[in-house]
Amino acid sequence: MTDRKKKNSIKDDVLFLVLKIVVFLALIAIMLFFVFGIFRCGDNMMSPAFKDGDLAIYYRLQKEFQPLDVVVIEKDGETQIRRVVAKSGDSVEITEDGLKINGYLQQETEIYTETLPYTEGIAFPITLGENEYFVLGDNRSNAKDSRIYGAVKKEEIKGTVITLLRHRGV
Template identity: 45%
Template sequence: MTVNDAAETATSIETPKKPKKKHSAAYYAAAFFAKIGCTVLFVWLLLTFVAGVFVCHDNSSFPMIKDGDLCITYRLGKLKQGDEVVYRHDGKVCFGRIVAFGGEAVGISDDYVSVDGYRVYEDTVYPTTAENAKITFPYTVPDNCVFVLNDFRSDITDSRTYGGIPLDDVKGKVVFVLRRRGI
């Protein structure tokens, strides 16, 4: 018998298999609830620190966002001029478009908006007036705040009424809109 024959004989002899341990119903229940708990924790962390889900209850951002639309926001991205955002004011969820950041001067005249003396470019021209505004123009946005205007500009419940919106109150940039009414 050669060394190779001995090796083949050794591998052909099967070692006895250990019988599988049977788990109880309590084990499977605990495993199931542990998986549910981990899933709930992951979704909570995702919706708290990365994304948000909001429903628009007015037409302040019409025509982009309509009453009843479901909006998903992204919290981690850097905000820029022209972004549609969700913010809270006095406990109410509001939608608006960023026009200016802290330290910039906003002016509204002749149905257009200017920032630091330059007219703001918008894909769609929204006639904007300072009529009935609670602030005076030119308005210098406070540091760590943004100046937000509604897309539906005749609704002045935005920075023309509130002034600068603190960045801590901005809940994220709108990245997805799901139409729930009028489909």
């Protein structure tokens, strides 16, 4: 009788362990698919902050974005990482002098290239409507960003980047 109780006890323990593992994996899947996202950077338009091959982990539930936030966007069927430089109600102008937000020339300490307008892009100045954001790549001389396709709608922003996993030749 005691052998049978031990076998049932072991069987119950194994089933309980399997149940715990299944619940844990389900929670991880929910977190990855609904709360967080992972995006592999496929270009150098955000260099040196993000480089080709880097993995960005982003938070999907944030709904308000501020200038300097780095976001993952879905624009024209293409997923990109870009930096928010202006939000709803702001006026953006890019001249030979650089980036002006609401008439003030921006001093961006983390940007190492000049911010100049593109000849084939949108016309400036532009005033952002409700739930619109102006995004730029950090590599300003080589980025496909709001200078080309205009303002990004809130619905096109997938989330805010919270961390970066640097690709090191793997």
